[in-house]
Amino acid sequence: MSGAPPEVSPSFRCGYVAIIGEPNVGKSTLMNALLEQKISIVTPKPQTTRHKVLGIQSTNEYQIIFLDTPGIILPKYRLHEMMMNAAGGAIADADVLLFMISANEATTNVHLKSETAFKKVDGIRKPVFLIINKIDLVGKQTLLPLIDHYAKSFPFREILPISVLTGENVKRLLPTTIPHLPVHPPLYPLDIVSEHPERFFASEIIREKVFLACREEVPYSTTVDIVEFKERETGKTFISADVYVERESQKGILIGKQGGNLKKIGQLARTDIEEFIGHPVFLELHVKVRKWREDDQWLSRLGYK
16 A cells, blocks of 8 residues: 555545444445445355455545454354454444344344344444345335334434345445544545455455355365465466365365366356456365364464454
């Protein structure tokens, strides 16, 4: 990050906005929609997001630094503890919190303060918005009592029903959020959308394809380590990645019959990586076995600390 920023408004606002909630409520999809670019990987499976993923929306009037966070869960592994630490760090850093729920799963019979995700924000003295996603899946007879129930349960600064899938009310979120950000000069150049390096996005794209191609426990036991990322002025960018699973049986499933599953994962990942970096890619994948989810040293190496 270098170079002086262009001329900005004297009333320029800049701040961090954390998107939090339980798994699979649409946090990553929302951030991608707001940025109009895919920054966070998305799959139908819960717990796809493991890192705190940063995405930046800038104009000459404001800069919003979105923090997409892992879904709030009760940890079962050291990995889960690291993920919850990432979510907690995002909450601590944020100027505004977007607490997201799914309209089709929320109920007026549950006390908000008993919900695992809400315990992370209860008592916090900063603006908390309630974002009720997936309103396309429920009728007004369900949605209106839900809004009333949550409004009485906590002093949310704003309550916004949306559908990321259809786009309903999504464009209202930015103008609603900006007034709650501090008046502050931009923290990042106005022409970037993330601070993560390209090798981070390459590893995430590969992991996304594993989530989409494999069932049951295999995706949750898988991580990706980029061993080499060589950019070339001519020819293809060379990327070599180690894909780790925790058991030999998972390795066989991931590779597939005659290597077919791994080949498919590689082809899909290469296409998306090429689109992301704007350059042809030669992608090489190797599947290895290692008990990594409880290993602090490896979790640190993989960026979870």
